[in-house]
Amino acid sequence: MAGNPRNGRPYRRLCAWLRAQRLPCWLCGHEIGYQLDARHPLSFTLDHEIPLSRGGDLLDRANARPAHRRCNSAKGNRTPRPEPVRSSRRW
Numbered sequence: 001m002a003g004n005p006r007n008g009r010p011y012r013r014l015c016a017w018l019r020a021q022r023l024p025c026w027l028c029g030h031e032i033g034y035q036l037d038a039r040h041p042l043s044f045t046l047d048h049e050i051p052l053s054r055g056g057d058l059l060d061r062a063n064a065r066p067a068h069r070r071c072n073s074a075k076g077n078r079t080p081r082p083e084p085v086r087s088s089r090r091w
Contacts, residue, residue: 026047
C-alpha cells in the first residue's frame with residue numbers, strides 16, 4: 001500500500017528548497033514568518049500554482065510556490081485570477 005506522498009523524502013526536499021529561498025507569499029505578496037510554528041496562520045506552506053486536483057504535479061519545482069497557511073487555505077483548489085489590466089479613461 002502506498003503512503004502519503006507528502007510524507008516522502010522528495011516532497012520534504014522540495015519544501016526545504018522553497019523555504020531556503022525566503023520568498024514572500026505569492027498570493028498576497030507579504031513576508032512569510034518562516035520561523036513560526038507550522039500551525040500559525042502566517043507560517044510557510046508549499047502551494048501549487050496548478051492545484052493537484054486539476055492536474056498539477058506534486059513534485060514539480062515550476063509548480064511550487066511559497067504561501068501563508070491562511071492564503072493557501074483560502075485559495076483552496078482554485079487557480080488565482082490574473083490581476084486585471086486597468087486602463088486610464090483619460091485620452
